[in-house]
Amino acid sequence: MAAIPTSHYIMLSAALFAVGVLGVLIRRNAIVIFLAIELMLNAVNLAFVAMARHMGPVATKMGGATGLVDAMQGQVFVIFVLAVAGAEVAVGLAIIVALFRHKRTLDVDEVNLMKW
């Protein structure tokens, strides 16, 4: 049974991250830009999980040796990224709604009051 090499996961993560960066750069709608940022976060989550599997066999139970705990570190980090991303989405969408109430547009090119 051939295992999937870790480089395949990293390539998929890099491709998704690149699509996210493309979305942030070429779109003007604030919500779509935010969605592209979330795509970047997901790509990084995938990279974390793939490298966690690469570091060693995934622990089934916490053992005394540090080696088993290290394999779970990537997954634990992903849990924290998930929690913080949830908070970030709530605050970011609140900012976008507040901005929309003020400027009546979602176009980020229109938000240029501080431009010199």
Next chain:
Amino acid sequence: MAVWLFDAAAVVLVACAIAAIVQRNPLYTALLMGVVFAGLAIPFVLCQAELLAALQVIVYAGAIVVLFVIVITMLGSESREALEEQLSIRPAGTLCALVVGILLAALLAGPAVWVWGSQRAESWPTLLSRNTEAFSAALFTGRYIVPVEMASLILLAAMVAVVVMIVRPPPGSNEKTTTKQ
């Protein structure tokens, strides 16, 4: 079997992500991104992170994308940008969602031995509970107990920030008395 499953999922995910970015209707962008987020559960399961795959679907595809859709539909009706219907995307979008759903079902419907051979011959619920045990051991009895508490504080701060930014006084009330809080 795992290799072609991963290859198919990778191609569909990148195609859905690119299609989501080039959409003109932001609602279709959000829905296609939801497909990408749910489809990312497939590489997670293949990396033996079953709990994270479940949490990915629950939190990202189930809560964050729903939040985006709520805000898009709330703001879209008042926005000055034209939201043209692109009828041509509906068959492609439906096909992408169906393919991701079929791949996820193909991954989880059979026993785990189909995916990894005889090395891991347990059932999916057993693997999920093992992963959850390892998670709880790492999070709550290891060195991550402080970050867990800090994450809960971050979520509390986010809730307070959202309420402060969004809640407006009702239109009939006096502005002076409400801002003096």
